[in-house]
Amino acid sequence: MASAQDAGRGWSMAGRCLTALVGGYAAAAGLATLLARLLPVARVEATAWGMILSFLFYAAFGLWAFHEPRLARVAGVIWGIAIVTGGAALLLGVRP
């Protein structure tokens, strides 16, 4: 019984780590990309702001993934942001 519980906890921790590491990167990259695409400043400037801030986003997502106790919420928010921002950036396409 206890071992089944342990296994469940192990899987949940693995999911959390994956969400923080991969999902956090995807969400940060998506957010940085959308920001770079939409910021109403020169192309080169917007690109640089997105790149500069990307690590801050990644760190924030990563840490929050280990603070919020509900894994479903962690996964929903982080993967959700990744999909929404990444999808929006794809739909918008390259800045004309």
Place this chain on the structure above:
Amino acid sequence: MKGNGVRQSMAWIHGWLGLLAGWILFAMFVTGTASYFRPEITRWMQPEYRPRPVGNAEAARTAVAWLQKNAPHDEQWTIYLPNDRTLATRVFTRARPSPDPKAPRPPRRPETRLDPATGVPVEARETRGGEFFYRFHFQLQLPHPWGRWLAGLCAMFMLGAILSGVITHKRIFADFFTLRWSKGRRSWLDAHNVSAVLALPYHAMITYTGLITLVAMYTPWPILANYAQPAAFSASLYADTASQKASGQPGRLADIGRLVEAASAEWQGARVSRIIIGNPDDASSTVTLLRSSDDRLNARSASITYAGVSGERLSASPPLGPAIETAGVMLGLHLGWFAGPLLRWVCFLLGLTGCAMVATGLVLWAVKRRKPGAKPFFGLSLVDRLNIGAIACLPAGMAAFLLANRLLPPMLASRADLEVSAMFWTWFGLAGLSLLRPARRAWIETLAFSALLFAAIPIVDLVTIGGGAFDGFFLAFDGTMVLLAAVLGFAAWRLARRPVDAARPRRRVSLAVSEVREAMDVA
């Protein structure tokens, strides 16, 4: 994750981030700190090379003359001009790509170091010099691109550890002044706090700016969102060069020295640090000169492009917007080229506090979990052994690298690779041998061995290069080695005279104080 408070969860993740990346981070901090003296290490490792310094324009002329003789038909030449720290001119060339579009792009050929006065390759013992520590710092001696990815991941862990560490510590100001020696676990916690908090802005800065140095590799996505041709992004930062196609008509370069002087005059006398020459034997050749950033924080240099044959000024890099300026300053802060001798030593000491922060953090992880009298569980032994291998044995490897430079015959073939092998064999060999000893003895003995190797450097230097060592520069370098030996020796000595596992009973007063403090920590 224990508890629901933000400080509890941050303390928990701080521990894991630091533990998982700690060993690699320690090696990155140590070799990165050494890299503040990259040109000096190279200079020390080629003691027979003492060139006559010449002006910038003259160095450019001799380098171009050598390239015209040895790589006349290449697509691109890059020349790094010498300065008061780097003695030799460094040149790279890239061959013209094959006309077949499916053929892979020819790689940049290895660097050649030229004597600035004569323009012939430097005749001195073959060595990687300070370049080796610098490359190891972010490539970890792994195949490209895996070393850079691993270094980036560890840097992200570091950033997470710093942020979570700050959130965990409410009493940041008090920790600044708190160091209780010889109190077992408390002392390790204090040492970790002092080394971390004392230089916190430096640690945060160096970690974030380190990530920025490779941001185009780690997060290229914003470029793709804004540019149909990703190369256009970097092209927009510099004077336009890459777009010039070879005309197919032969052409001869104008006097490069005159262009160097013209650019320097346009920059109010600032030095030219780098020259990039495109299609050097073609009528449409271009010469791009980059401004040195030794005198400013921003490391993203301004540049001017001239037509190679006529010497006509074609374009200059556009003025920088705030974001590019920010990125350039971040790059500059990480590289530390702006720092004069005094500030460079300050950077070096701050880098050492970073090494101390990572090392004490790793030791603290183990000390916290050690139960007096109980046999350590497997994970704890593993961490303890890896700590010894990473913290106490790496310095021995670095000292062996420098010693091998003096002890291997100067004319030996592939001696540069042998120096590198000496470092890894010593590092990992010592770590392997230390497994034969009980953990406590292993700490003391490996630290003492590292100290001995550093202490041996000045002696070996004196014996092998004789009177050449009595020169301000070599004396200062050897003196620094003695200081490093002293620091390592002090660590070994303190460990050796400390009673086993802080068996000393704590006094009642300090016990009460620490209980109050811990209660405050948790509150």
